[in-house]
Amino acid sequence: MQLSFLDRLYEQPGPWASVYLDTSRDIDDPDKAIALRWRHLRDDLVAGGADAATVDALADAAGADREVAGRHGQALFATRGRLVLVEELPEPPPRDVARFGPLPHALPVAVQYAPDIPYTAIVLERLVPPDADGAEEVVVEVESGRWPMSRALPGPSDLLRVAVEDWRLELPGIVRRLAELAGQADAEAIVVGADPGNERLQGALVNRLSARVPHGRRVVRSVAPTDPTPSPPESGRALLEQELSGLLTGRLRESDHERLERYQAQRARRPDTSEGMSAVVTALQRGQADTVLLNDPPRLPSPLFVGTEPGQIASTPGELEAFRSSTIREEDAGDALLWSTVGTGAQLTVVPQDTLALRDGVGTLLRHA
Structure with a gap:
């Protein structure tokens, strides 16, 4: 990310x-x-x-x-x-x-x-507005965000309304608008939920939206909970928060998944320069780290030693003497690693331990492998 x-x-x-x-x-x-x-x-x-x-x-x-x-x-x-x-x-x-x-x-x-996945959540409801003289409407609420940071601070949202009897006629325009909003958010996952009893409306929307979004983008139909007394969504939280958690927890965003595949191919050829704290530190020293991979939860060997510039990072004070830094100090490994990662222009990919266990909890995808 x-x-x-x-x-x-x-x-x-x-x-x-x-x-x-x-x-x-x-x-x-x-x-x-x-x-x-x-x-x-x-x-x-x-x-x-x-x-x-x-x-x-x-x-x-x-x-x-x-x-x-x-x-x-x-x-x-x-x-x-x-x-x-x-x-x-x-x-x-x-x-x-x-x-x-x-x-x-x-x-x-x-x-x-992490994993910072862009998404769009959509919920359909049928209701009778207070001023509608008994006429039912289909209300489509749409909200975009980045998982998981949008859980507590939801992203931009919009409401689309249409009379029930006009649903089929208006559906193409609604789908076009939803696809546009998902595209603006660069959503990698689109989750569509509906109140019980509205499964047919939900299915029609999912089918049309799936045909309209770019190839590779997932449109997922959220199933109504089987619990007869489910806890209601908490006000002020992300739309479809529980459904998004089940879908996105433990996943990587598309760009990070691609980096992970490249890293695994690199590690198969050059394990000593790809995995472990020594390999990561060396890559950061030389400005060769394209991406630093970090296991979640982080368990880093400590400490590291740093100088005055982001590339001045080492496992021992002696390694830094060659840089002729005016200052050599001991730092928490995580603090030093992130400072050097940001300062040398590398990116960070947080990888669940269950997905790929890394020696010392870290690895690096090289710029010039």
């Missing part, structure tokens, strides 16, 4: 205060719980040497995402008294974290972005 959303973290020097905070709102008195969590993290930052202005900048944003519903979290980054980046996380962090150091602790948010 592209890492341009992290550029601002590496365009200026630190030190950086990095915070991962559970800001879920599916509990009693969430504001009190979030305030307590933030207080502990604030104390950790102060104990780690963070200046008061930087801590205050974070305090203004911590837990301020009250409009975001359900389970979620925040990733916040600040330096020199200025809040630089706030990202809403589709899942709360496994534990609240606060770090203060030369590099931003950004790997967890990068992992949560």
Whole structure:
């Protein structure tokens, strides 16, 4: 995936205060719980040497995402008294974290972005509007986003309405509009859901839409739940969130799947320069890493050593002496690896452990294999 959303973290020097905070709102008195969590993290930052202005900048944003519903979290980054980046996380962090150091602790948010699959969700309903004098309408709700980040912050949406008796006549135009919206989103998956009893409408829409979208794009018919009392979708969350989770969790986006195939072919020929931390570090040093592959969940050997430039990264301090860097410091392996990946223009592909286990949890697709 592209890492341009992290550029601002590496365009200026630190030190950086990095915070991962559970800001879920599916509990009693969430504001009190979030305030307590933030207080502990604030104390950790102060104990780690963070200046008061930087801590205050974070305090203004911590837990301020009250409009975001359900389970979620925040990733916040600040330096020199200025809040630089706030990202809403589709899942709360496994534990609240606060770090203060030369590099931003950004790997967890990068992992949560993956697989970053563009999608379009569509739901059909038949209902009688309050002002329609008993006349039924078919309402088509459509929403696009990128999985999984759109779970907590849904993307743009639209509503299409047509009288039931006009459904067949208007269906070609509706399909044309839905295909246009999915194309604008570059959707790799299109999921169509419907309320029970509307399966015929759903089937007609799926058949026509499948014939209209580009080859290779999937149009999936969401099956109504068999549970007679299913939990209703949570307000403020992504349309068809549960269905999308079942379809997209564990998958890779098309471009990452293609990179993974190229990587596997490369590894078969050159395993020593393709897999493991040593191979990845060497490729980053030489500017040869097209893509860094990272297993999820990340379990990286630590630490790494860095100099002043993104290509100055090594497993031992001695390796960096050849770069004549004015500074050599020890860093968390994940922080160093991501800093070097972004700084050398490489991309990141997060690969589930079950899909492909990598030695040391990392591999690299080379630019000049």
